[in-house]
Amino acid sequence: MVFPGIPLFRKAAIETPPDIEAASLRSDKFRLEREGDWRRLEAIVVELEKGRLRRIPDEDLLALPVLYRQAASSLSVARETSLDAGTLAYLESLVRRAWFQVYGTRTSFIAWLRDFLFGGWSAAVRTLWLDICIALAVMIAGSVVGWLLVARDSEWYYALVPGQFADTRRPGASREVLQEALQGTDSGEGLSVFAAYLFSNNSAVSIMAFALGFAFGIPTLLLLVYNMAVLGAMMWVFAQAGLHWEFAAWLSVHGTTEIFAILLAGAAGMHIGRAMAFPGQRSILAAAATSGRRAAQIMAGVVLMLVIAGLLEGYARQLVDDPWARAAIGGTVLLFWLAYFIALRGRGEESQA
Incomplete structure (x- = not known):
């Protein structure tokens, strides 16, 4: 026996509402346009956190403040436009770590x-x-x-x-x-x-x-x-x-x-x-x-x-x-x-x- 309401329910569960789909596409486009700079900033931050300053190329060190400001700007946009939670969490962590390397003290105990x-x-x-x-x-x-x-x-x-x-x-x-x-x-x-x-x-x-x-x-x-x-x-x-x-x-x-x-x-x-x-x-x-x-x-x-x-x-x-x-x-x-x-x-x- 077939209930006429079941196929309709399945169809509604599979389909994505247009507004959610548009937001997802907008988030993907935002991330793809800037992901290269984020990855570059993250790689610099990781090297600095491990104390490997000499391994970082000079052009990356010179670009560090610019990359940090771009990531901070991206975080601000992500918060304003309510992008996906994964991108927002990643940017918050990256900006926090980069801020410490740009503005925080890195003086050792010695x-x-x-x-x-x-x-x-x-x-x-x-x-x-x-x-x-x-x-x-x-x-x-x-x-x-x-x-x-x-x-x-x-x-x-x-x-x-x-x-x-x-x-x-x-x-x-x-x-x-x-x-x-x-x-x-x-x-x-x-x-x-x-x-x-x-x-x-x-x-x-x-x-x-x-x-x-x-x-x-x-x-x-x-x-x-x-x-x-x-x-x-x-x-x-x-x-x-x-x-x-x-x-x-x-x-x-x-x-x-x-x-x-x-x-x-x-x-x-x-x-x-x-x-x-x-x-x-x-x-x-x-x-x-x-x-x-x-x-x-x-x-x-x-x-x-x-x-x-x-x-x-x-x-x-x-x-x-x-x-x-x-x-x-x-x-x-x-x-x-x-x-x-x-x-x-x-x-x-x-x-x-």
Whole structure:
């Protein structure tokens, strides 16, 4: 038995409506007219993504910006005229990849590290000179406050200095006991663990000084004052025993790097806080984002400084006993950092000078 509706249904399923057929022909014609340039652009992009720049002919490299703009124009037309989904997806992927090769950064990690160490970091630090001066003044004031508080009442020492530092190094301790606390060790056994602990402790202080800057920099200032007040209190204890020079030499081995790193971390945090408190014509979020990028670059270098400080504190300070040798190490490291941050300029700065 034959149902009269079935042949009609089959015919409708096989036939393509005229508007769809016209759109398909238009899409095919659009693709065929431009497909050669798209394939050429894709081949160039693939070679660039694989790092094979030398394999690309000069004429292709010169044509890359033109081919990219043509593909971007084709993508715009494809979106406006609602071409087939396959062509649209292909063009979107191709234009995205080509944009990165034309306008995006292609700097390798080694190249970035070279630019960072040989000019980028020092240039970023110099832009924060005002925040560094403020942080330095606050840190000096904190050490003076710690000294004066303990000199007035020795009980302040126990309120300021953490328990692990106030073992034998406390007010009233004899010169011999305090001098023994400054002695190093003849063996390097276990010093790697000690250096790792010191790096962790110093990193916590620096990260806190940086992170608290988002509260308009006020907590950063308080942390810098407290951290240096601890140092001022300990300086008073050793000075009362006549060991001020020995203590300064002992501290200088790692302190010239460690305190410098904390200074930069505090300045970076204050830079963000100052930008948020006085954003000018920008919004607070925009000011925080701009200053945060610069401060983050400085903090990347602070991490490197803290690693060096941990190694100096865990090894050099423990293996070297002579105060003059310790002072020589600390002084040399300090001169290195000053010369690095003041004298070293990147290629961009040299061209402006």
